[in-house]
Amino acid sequence: MARLRHTDWPDRLWIVRHGQSAGNVARDEAELAQTHLIDIETRDADTPLSDLGHRQSKALAAWFADLPADERPNVLLTSPFVRAQQTIHAVADALRIDRADIVVDERLREKEFGILDRYTVAGIQATFPELAAQRAQVGKFYFRPPGGESWCDVLLRLRSVTEVLRRDHVGERVLIVAHQVIVNCFRYLLECMDEQQILDIDRKADVPNCSITEYALDRNWRDARFELQVANFALPVEAGGAPVTDAADAPVGPK
Numbered sequence: 001m002a003r004l005r006h007t008d009w010p011d012r013l014w015i016v017r018h019g020q021s022a023g024n025v026a027r028d029e030a031e032l033a034q035t036h037l038i039d040i041e042t043r044d045a046d047t048p049l050s051d052l053g054h055r056q057s058k059a060l061a062a063w064f065a066d067l068p069a070d071e072r073p074n075v076l077l078t079s080p081f082v083r084a085q086q087t088i089h090a091v092a093d094a095l096r097i098d099r100a101d102i103v104v105d106e107r108l109r110e111k112e113f114g115i116l117d118r119y120t121v122a123g124i125q126a127t128f129p130e131l132a133a134q135r136a137q138v139g140k141f142y143f144r145p146p147g148g149e150s151w152c153d154v155l156l157r158l159r160s161v162t163e164v165l166r167r168d169h170v171g172e173r174v175l176i177v178a179h180q181v182i183v184n185c186f187r188y189l190l191e192c193m194d195e196q197q198i199l200d201i202d203r204k205a206d207v208p209n210c211s212i213t214e215y216a217l218d219r220n221w222r223d224a225r226f227e228l229q230v231a232n233f234a235l236p237v238e239a240g241g242a243p244v245t246d247a248a249d250a251p252v253g254p255k
Contacts, residue, residue, distance in 0.1 A: 011216065
């Protein structure tokens, strides 16, 4: 796997999936019942954390607050979706960072599912059999549902976020709170992966809620490298006494 050669990066970057949401819970219940639609009243952008998600967020916040002051995040970026903002608000409060200083960036939003939004796997297969067959043929990396996005579409918007990190946040300690696909797409970009490598990672396991994927730049070497330190690290949630959850945000479908 190739690595990024330039050194104009934050000193540390944490990418975190939001805490468990009410949508995660509703999706699990719908899949278990084999119903066609996920029963939730809010639009995806407004879906809040579950009670457990709030506990997970507080555990995450406590973990960051326990770091030495010069190792804690000093720049906070978040998806505009409510569940991500609620998660990062817990961290900001624990670190005594004004919520007004959090950068809300629409490029960090959840992958858009278009016409398939709120449908379970069974619902997609029953209601949109042609789309289900197309997705199985094309693969999840390139498949774009009508009105929605492919992983490549998400990657395109995240490429500009990485340029902001290199332009505006060199030497800083940046925390990003977003969504499962966002975490994996950042891994694709920052670890110079190809389609097969990232889909192999995605196939093995979902990203746990409030887990940490961390990158750091070691400037002590002549050949400084911005590299992965840990992926899907769920210890902050476990240490805080909250159960670890990893339900997918979207219908799983064919792998």
